[in-house]
Amino acid sequence: EVQLLESGGGLVQPGGSLRLSCAASGFTFSTYAMTWVRQPPGKGPEWVSTISGSGGSTYYADSVKGRFTISRDNSRNTLFLQMNSLRAEDTAVYYCAKGRDSSGFYSRACDSWGQGTLVTVSS
Amino acid sequence: DIQMTQSPSSLSASVGDRVTITCRASQGISNYLAWFQQKPGKAPKSLIYAASSLQSGVPSKFSGSGSGTDFTLTISSLQPEDFATYYCQQYNNYPITFGQGTRLEIK
Numbered sequence: 001e002v003q004l005l006e007s008g009g010g011l012v013q014p015g016g017s018l019r020l021s022c023a024a025s026g027f028t029f030s031t032y033a034m035t036w037v038r039q040p041p042g043k044g045p046e047w048v049s050t051i052s053g054s055g056g057s058t059y060y061a062d063s064v065k066g067r068f069t070i071s072r073d074n075s076r077n078t079l080f081l082q083m084n085s086l087r088a089e090d091t092a093v094y095y096c097a098k099g100r101d102s103s104g105f106y107s108r109a110c111d112s113w114g115q116g117t118l119v120t121v122s123s
Numbered sequence: 124d125i126q127m128t129q130s131p132s133s134l135s136a137s138v139g140d141r142v143t144i145t146c147r148a149s150q151g152i153s154n155y156l157a158w159f160q161q162k163p164g165k166a167p168k169s170l171i172y173a174a175s176s177l178q179s180g181v182p183s184k185f186s187g188s189g190s191g192t193d194f195t196l197t198i199s200s201l202q203p204e205d206f207a208t209y210y211c212q213q214y215n216n217y218p219i220t221f222g223q224g225t226r227l228e229i230k
Contacts, residue, residue: 035219037167044210045159045167047219059217095166108214109157111178113166 002026002112004096009117016086016121022079022096022114030054030074033099033107036081038092039116048094049081053102064090086121093118125149125213129222135230140201144225146194146211155215158187158196161224162207170209171196203229 008020022034036048049070050059058070069082079096094117097110126149136142146156154174159167169178171187174194184199198205206229211222 044224045161045212045221047212047221050217050219061218100172105155105214106172108217108219109155109172111169111172113168115166 002098004098004112004114006094006096006114006117009094009119011120011122012086013123014087014121017082017084018086018119020081020083020094020096020117020119022081024077024079024096024098027098029072029077031102033102034070034072034079035097035099035108035110036070036079036094037097037110037113038090038094038119040089040092045095046092050099050108051079052107053099057103083119086119088121091119091121124218125152125216125220127211127213127220127222129209129211129225131225132223133226133228135228136201137230138201138203141197141199142201142227144196144198144209144211144227146189146196146222148192148194148213148215151191152213152215154190155213156187156189156194157212157214158185159210159212160205160207161210167210198227201227 003025005023035050039045051070067085071080096114098112099107101107156174158171161167175187
């Protein structure tokens with residue numbers, strides 16, 4: 001059974017940084033792309049970033065480009081999201097999700113999601 | 124960016140009904156479309172990918188169709204556990220984008 005467990009969320013001041021982690025189990029982690037999706041309170045989901053199975057390709061939403069960095073450690077089955085220069089509009093539940101392939105179109109389609117971790121950016 | 128527009132935004136139906144939700148893309152996305160179900164306080168759950176392929180473990184009462192710009196999600200024989208918010212998502216191009224959601228409520 002696929003399991004994804006996010007951690008690292010919390011309250012941070014504007015301009016601050018957080019590092020989210022997603023511990024994966026139940027599948028061969030290195031052979032699937034991974035994605036971060038966020039959901040602001042009361043709103044719909046928003047795609048944030050995707051990384052290929054090898055980690056060699058990364059993609060970002062314009063709203064986070066230059067501030068957030070996605071990475072993975074395939075030896076530890078863990079996905080990361082380093083978030084810098086945080087803004088109030090980054091406040092959301094952040095979900096990690098597993099892709100359906102390592103790269104290509106189906107790598108962008110997610111079949112399993114974690115339970116989410118809440119990030120609150122406020123002074 | 125590709126805009127995804129769902130209709131209706133909300134829908135009231137009764138147990139046992141059959142409902143259809145529509146999703147339209149602002150440009151052609153072939154069949155690179157997924158549908159998700161989300162209940163309050165829970166993570167999204169994958170229902171359909173590749174426009175019409177059923178996610179493993181999802182009951183066959185859920186079905187998807189369409190290609191290009193127009194897509195539908197049909198849910199037959201509604202049960203209490205089906206009342207939730209449904210989102211479409213395109214993954215043809217980056218940035219990946221979602222529809223605004225359709226809230227399915229009990230009449």
